[in-house]
Amino acid sequence: DTAVSQTPKYLVTQMGNDKSIKCEQNLGHDTMYWYKQDSKKFLKIMFSYNNKELIINETVPNRFSPKSPDKAHLNLHINSLELGDSAVYFCASSSTQDQPQHFGDGTRLSIL
Amino acid sequence: QKEVEQNSGPLSVPEGAIASLNCTYSDRGSQSFFWYRQYSGKSPELIMSIYSNGDKEDGRFTAQLNKASQYVSLLIRDSQPSDSATYLCAPAKGSNYQLIWGAGTKLIIKP
Secondary structure, X not given: OOOEEEEXXXXXXXXXXXXXXXXXXXXXXXXXXXXXXXXXXXXXXXXXXXXXXXXXXOOOOOOEEXXXXXXXEEEEXXXXXXXXXOEEEEEEEEOOOOOOOEEOOOXXXXXX | OXXXXXXXXXXXXXXXXXXXXXXXXXXXXXXXXXXXXXXXXXXOEEEEEEOOOEEEEEOOEEXXXXXXOOEEEEEEOOOXXXXXXXXXXXXXXXOOOEEOOOOXXXXXXXX
């Protein structure tokens, strides 16, 4: 049973396209996150939702739009993809904001 | 000054020895601290969490926290080749407990 699952695992697309990444957790957690890990391996928080409410919205281009239809799902839509968007995107969840986060396997996005 | 500082390594340790990983952080208000392990091409995996000053042991792993010195460390006893990975230190800050990630220390255990 996968606790935090992301789809797709790999995404190869061209500049200018629009794409979405989906995340689902079956842990019953209240809080979900999107992170970006670039080629230098730095993990950067992008967004966090607690009970479907946006609580963290870091300095991210507005081409990135998260959506949480319910507590168990957090999707990420990216418009007008750019070369600099190439990275691994991780979804994570935690039972509450102060508890450890559990990560999905990541989505490797490559922009041609 | 970076919010979280870790020696990037690589830190090379012989198999069976103790590996010592260090982390300093700048936010005096941080109350929760986490160590994650990340194998190459994989996602971060929680190793330890620590919230109070002192030591916390879990199997071969011991986390040490000194809030006055703004220092947290992870000791790995009886190091195994499977411990070779990048170890990420992540204090939480703010009312949203946002994790601030270090760049990680690459650990290599030599057989």
